[in-house]
Amino acid sequence: MPSSKIVDPAGAVFGVILPVVAALSGVLLTKLWEPRLPAEIATHWTTTSADGFSTPMSSAWTFALVTVLFGGGCAAVAALAPALLMMRRTMLVVGLSVVGMVSTVHVVILAVQLDVTHPADTELPLWSLGAGTVLGAGVGMIGAACLRDYRRRVSATHRPDVTLPRAAAPAAVAASVGFGTAGSGILLLLLGVVPALVVCRISGGWWPLAVFVPVGLLIVSLLRFRVIVDEDGIRVINMGMTALDYGIDEIEGARVDVVKPFDDFGGWGLKVKGPRNYGVVTRTGPAVIVTTACGDRLTVTTAEAEDMAGVLNAFADRRRE
Structure with missing residues (x-):
């Protein structure tokens, strides 16, 4: 029989409300800081300099849209009470990792351009990618622990078939x-640590570790x-x-x-x-x-x-x- 409950309250809070609040907070923060920002702020960087610009509010709404569509779109699955609990937990962690990364990058982009005359001279602190991912994944794990299985439970009315195996002295x-532990360590190295170190070498920063390692841990845990x-x-x-x-x-x-x-x-x-x-x-x-x-x-x-x-x-x- 299907579950009679449609929405998991904890899933709705963490998977729907939180991404929307994060998106709107970025818009409100931009509005608050707008007098101190250039008329056009840098929104995209190559390896050497900024090469993409837009007005602060148009950038804010773009970030909000990405947050809700991609991060919130994944995380919203957590609110569906009839869905498989493990799937809801996984999607919540993935979705909020995206929300955390996008929101953090947006805030940092604004912060580094406060009171700046020439936004083309600014640089994007790449550590924000890793910090945001870790923050979002952490919140996602807290939310995942709050989710509940609302499956409707039905009691069996008969004993198991007599042909099925029985333990003479049943115990746990x-x-x-x-x-296992060794296999998980090897898999984490292959999926998380090694790719992160390669990107660290290319980028000259530590931030890839904070992105690849949590993703690798999530895959291994599954x-x-x-x-x-x-x-x-x-x-x-x-x-x-x-x-x-x-x-x-x-x-x-x-x-x-x-x-x-x-x-x-x-x-x-x-x-x-x-x-x-x-x-x-x-x-x-x-x-x-x-x-x-x-x-x-x-x-x-x-x-x-x-x-x-x-x-x-x-x-x-x-x-x-």
Whole structure:
């Protein structure tokens, strides 16, 4: 059954209101500083000098439009309560990173041209790109932690099928899924640190580290999961937060099958294949496949698949005695 709630209040605040406030704040700040700014300010720089100019207010509205369309457009997904929680969190962090970068660059562009007679002689402090990205990502993580899963929960009415595996003495099972510590470090080097150092070398500044490293961390975090199965049900943890969870009352049964991520789900990581069919698929091999009373199905590839299925079915039996 679909969620009865359409809007996540925290998602609306962080994903919709905050980008709009950031955009309008840039316009208001420009209006406030306009008497101290040149008639035309520099808005674009080459590697050596400014080569693009516009009036302060037209520039302000351009920045506002970019903030709302690109940053706000991504972040607004966080307000959609029925959407997958992890997707909403990811889009919020990405969107607010853009909002933070664009807003910071706009403020710095204005600040360096206050009381300046010749704007063509100014330079854009490139550190603002990195500082803004880090600031926006930080706010995005705070907002992501505030989002909630408003999925409507439906209790199963029957015990799991008798042919499904059962644990004789069910106990909690936890497993790390996806990249390990060493693999994550290598991936971060390849996607974040190495490209950043190359751009640092070219630009002569440190700011690329503050852009590439957060992006690399975000990508790596999306490929690391912790799966916990116990008497409460099954939970998938990502970025230190619960991305998916199904209570033991909701679970109709859990079975084991062999899954190939690219053949069965078209990719690697947290995937969605058709309506209500979710997969945390990070390897070819055994997977626990959990079906629920609301019509959702969750597939998790793990070496502990047999143990997880047995524990879930055994606890579901006990709950319905």
